[in-house]
Amino acid sequence: MNELYQNKKTDLQGCLDLIESGDHICFAGGCNQPAAFMSRFHTVASRVTDVECIKSRSGDYEFVRAAGMNGHINTGSPLYGEAFMEGMKHGNTSHIVCDMHDYARFVSEHKPTNVFIAAVSPMDEQGFFQVGMNLMWEEECLKTAQKIILEVNENLPRLPGGLNIHISDVTAFHESTYPLPERREEPPTEVEARISDYIADIVSDGDCLELGTGTLSDAIAERLMDHRELGLHTEWFNTGVGHLIKAGIITGEHKNIDHGLAVASAAWGEQKLYDALACNPKVAIRPASYVCDPAVISGMDNMIAINTLVEMDLTGQVCSESIGTRQISGSSGNLCFSLGAIHSKGGKSILCFPSMTRKGISKIRPQLSPGAAVTIPRNYVDYIITEYGVARMKGRSVKERTEQLITIAHPSVRDELRAYAKAQYYI
Numbered sequence: 001m002n003e004l005y006q007n008k009k010t011d012l013q014g015c016l017d018l019i020e021s022g023d024h025i026c027f028a029g030g031c032n033q034p035a036a037f038m039s040r041f042h043t044v045a046s047r048v049t050d051v052e053c054i055k056s057r058s059g060d061y062e063f064v065r066a067a068g069m070n071g072h073i074n075t076g077s078p079l080y081g082e083a084f085m086e087g088m089k090h091g092n093t094s095h096i097v098c099d100m101h102d103y104a105r106f107v108s109e110h111k112p113t114n115v116f117i118a119a120v121s122p123m124d125e126q127g128f129f130q131v132g133m134n135l136m137w138e139e140e141c142l143k144t145a146q147k148i149i150l151e152v153n154e155n156l157p158r159l160p161g162g163l164n165i166h167i168s169d170v171t172a173f174h175e176s177t178y179p180l181p182e183r184r185e186e187p188p189t190e191v192e193a194r195i196s197d198y199i200a201d202i203v204s205d206g207d208c209l210e211l212g213t214g215t216l217s218d219a220i221a222e223r224l225m226d227h228r229e230l231g232l233h234t235e236w237f238n239t240g241v242g243h244l245i246k247a248g249i250i251t252g253e254h255k256n257i258d259h260g261l262a263v264a265s266a267a268w269g270e271q272k273l274y275d276a277l278a279c280n281p282k283v284a285i286r287p288a289s290y291v292c293d294p295a296v297i298s299g300m301d302n303m304i305a306i307n308t309l310v311e312m313d314l315t316g317q318v319c320s321e322s323i324g325t326r327q328i329s330g331s332s333g334n335l336c337f338s339l340g341a342i343h344s345k346g347g348k349s350i351l352c353f354p355s356m357t358r359k360g361i362s363k364i365r366p367q368l369s370p371g372a373a374v375t376i377p378r379n380y381v382d383y384i385i386t387e388y389g390v391a392r393m394k395g396r397s398v399k400e401r402t403e404q405l406i407t408i409a410h411p412s413v414r415d416e417l418r419a420y421a422k423a424q425y426y427i
Contacts, residue, residue, distance in 0.1 A: 004127070005167060008172055008173060009173060009174070010174055011174050012036055012037065014172060015151075016037070018115075018147055019048060021051065023051050024051075024114050024115065025052070025054070025115040025116075025117060026113040026138070026141035029058075029134045030056055030266045031267060032119050032131045032138070034150075035059065035119065036176040036178065037176075038059060038061045041061065041062075041063045042061070042073070045073050048072055052075075053074070054137070055075060056136065057077055057079035057081035057084065058181060064084060066087075069090065070090055070092050074091075075093050076095070078095070078330045078332070079329060080095055085328070095330065098331070099331050100331075100332050101292035103137050103288065104136075105140060105289065108140050112144040113141040114144065114145060116147070118138065119151040119152075119153050121152075121153070121156040127167040128167075129164070129173075130159075130162040132158045132285060133157070133180075134267070135265050135285050140289065149170075149171055150170055150172075152173055152175045154175075156180065157275075157278035158278065159267070159278070159279070160280070160284045180274055184270065185215075185239045185269070185270055186218070188216075188222070189215075191354045191387045193219060195354070195386065196216075196219045196223035198352075199220050199352060202390070203227060203230075204302070206230070206231070207304045207346075208230070208302055208303050209224075209250075210235065210333075212238075212306065217306070218238065218239055218240035220306060221241055221243060224249065229251050229253045230244065231302075232252065232262035232263065233297070235264060235265055235292060237264040237266070237269070237277060238268060238273065239272070240269075241264075242272065245276055246276050254301075255300070256299075257299055261282060261283065261284045263291060264283075265286055265287060265292065288333070292336040293336070294336050294339045297340025297341060298344050300347070302344065302346040302347060303348075304347065304348050305349045307334050309353055309363070309376075311368060311369065312381075312384070312405075314365075314401070314417060316393045316405075317374050317378045318334075318378070319374060319375055321334075323372070325370075331375045338351075339380050342382050342394060350382070350385060351385070353385075355387060355388060362409060364406075364409040364413070366417060378401075381393040381394070382394040384408065385408070386409070388408040389408040391404035399426060399427050402417075403427055
């Protein structure tokens with residue numbers, strides 16, 4: 001095993017030299033992004049053409065955002081970040097329109113990966129490296145890879161259920177040690193605290209949770225500390241749920257699927273989250289094709305999906321991924337979890353958000369902004385929560401929906417919303 005290890009070990013440049021024109025590359029996402037490789041990847045652009053990549057939204061890398069990449073290295077993602085928005089100006093990047101449940105399969109059918117590149121935990125005694133912190137699309141894309149290039153980072157922990165890659169299948173690897181990326185926990189705002197109070201009243205002991213990422217999700221998790229025997233089936237392990245796992249609040253005791261396990265398809269938060277997850281037998285990382293499958297989610301009793309949005313209209317249409325035509329994120333698992341939870345026995349789908357943006361624009365609007373993507377059709381919207389209260393959408397008429405949404409909108413826009421609703425004969 002040691003001889004095989006030494007034969008396949010090279011340096012970063014040796015790994016970069018393996019990239020050829022026409023390659024279709026899958027980069028592992030999140031904490032398993034090969035950060036050292038990606039920071040130098042732009043240097044191959046001058047000698048290659050028609051290289052296409054998929055990657056996650058995080059990371060400000062030159063091959064994504066810099067001029068001169070288009071036609072040499074182009075990058076797509078179902079999840080958009082600031083670097084992607086900058087790259088669009090140069091023709092480097094484009095949004096891949098897809099839910100996380102279907103993403104890996106749809107991309108593999110359209111343009112199969114022939115190169116798989118990931119940051120991995122060190123090889124174990126059996127000769128396996130592991131992609132353990134992100135399984136959004138990696139497992140499916142690895143199946144078609146003809147070249148497997150790994151970046152071994154001793155700081156990457158192993159998680160139960162992670163994707164194991166044997167040394168015999170690896171084309172080449174290099175070693176690079178650096179800290180894992182972190183999203184710092186922020187104290188909740190007064191508005192976030194009020195929203196969290198409403199949610200805590202809706203969640204019952206024994207329910208199974210899905211929580212997104214961000215400060216509001218962390219605030220909600222903190223507010224659930226007085227609950228008991230919660231389950232977890234979620235797209236992301238975040239810092240907030242890490243606290244709940246460590247405190248023994250999330251036990252999975254009442255889960256009818258994956259009993260006793262906290263399940264997610266990725267981990268993103270602070271180092272203390274990663275420490276809490278490492279080799280923890282009560283957690284499991286699973287592919288997004290499973291975690292975000294509406295059929296699996298709907299089969300989970302008392303499933304409570306909690307997500308946020310960018311804006312919504314008075315009839316219930318929801319945009320969670322764009323500001324007008326400007327793509328800022330992706331649909332991710334929002335529709336998957338809303339659709340699944342709303343059909344779960346005892347389940348609830350919750351969309352929660354501050355009533356106003358930081359720029360003082362109402363998130364509850366007469367109409368969606370021109371060009372805004374409809375992430376969740378109004379048919380599959382249930383609970384809507386702002387700092388002003390709770391509105392129910394499921395089974396309600398447009399009149400009932402409109403009246404409820406106006407009552408939880410910011411007071412400064414209620415008259416405008418009501419006048420519009422009357423003009424359209426909504427109320």
